[in-house]
Amino acid sequence: MVRFETSRFGILEIDEDKIINFPDGIPGFPEIKRYILMDYKDTPLKWLQAVDNPDVAFIVAEPSIFLPDYSIKLDVAIREYLQLKKEEDLAALVIIRVEDGKVIANFQGPLLLNASLMRGVQVVIDRV
């Protein structure tokens, strides 16, 4: 069990295998490598809470709640980065924020997870 403090949820205790590792962190938080995902009751939302920093947590959701047909084309580099062996291990999440009073899901920087290795990365979609 891993025990850690959070500013929103108090002290949490979770199994080590519930921890998602982001080997390079995400842009803005390169030093935070470990997160956990918690369902938010009665909503399709989840909290992505940093294990390594009590204050850092994001509201995330599966892209399909906004775009039912959402799919992402993975390049080989990302596939290798995630050490993805099977397509069904891939999970995507988008970070949701409020900006100028509007609710925005960040489809330009989705989080991709290899659910079997619990390994994650934030990709930056660059269409040029």
Add this chain to the structure above:
Amino acid sequence: MLVLTRKSDEAIKLGDDITITVIEIKGNQVRLGIDAPTNIRIYRKELYEKIKSENIMSSLLSIDEFKKIKEALK
């Protein structure tokens, strides 16, 4: 900052594993080819900065903003 001059088809190496090649120079635009291990994340800087500031903004959600998100998804 180290400043180097390169021509088309010339390259620079960053350490042993990363090679950046000047593919084409046209007016004020340069096309670069980058060879790097897959564990190196490569971004256009302005996009990286945009995602970074959006991440920081997203991590500072207030209770009111959180309520707003919940409402929007009902």
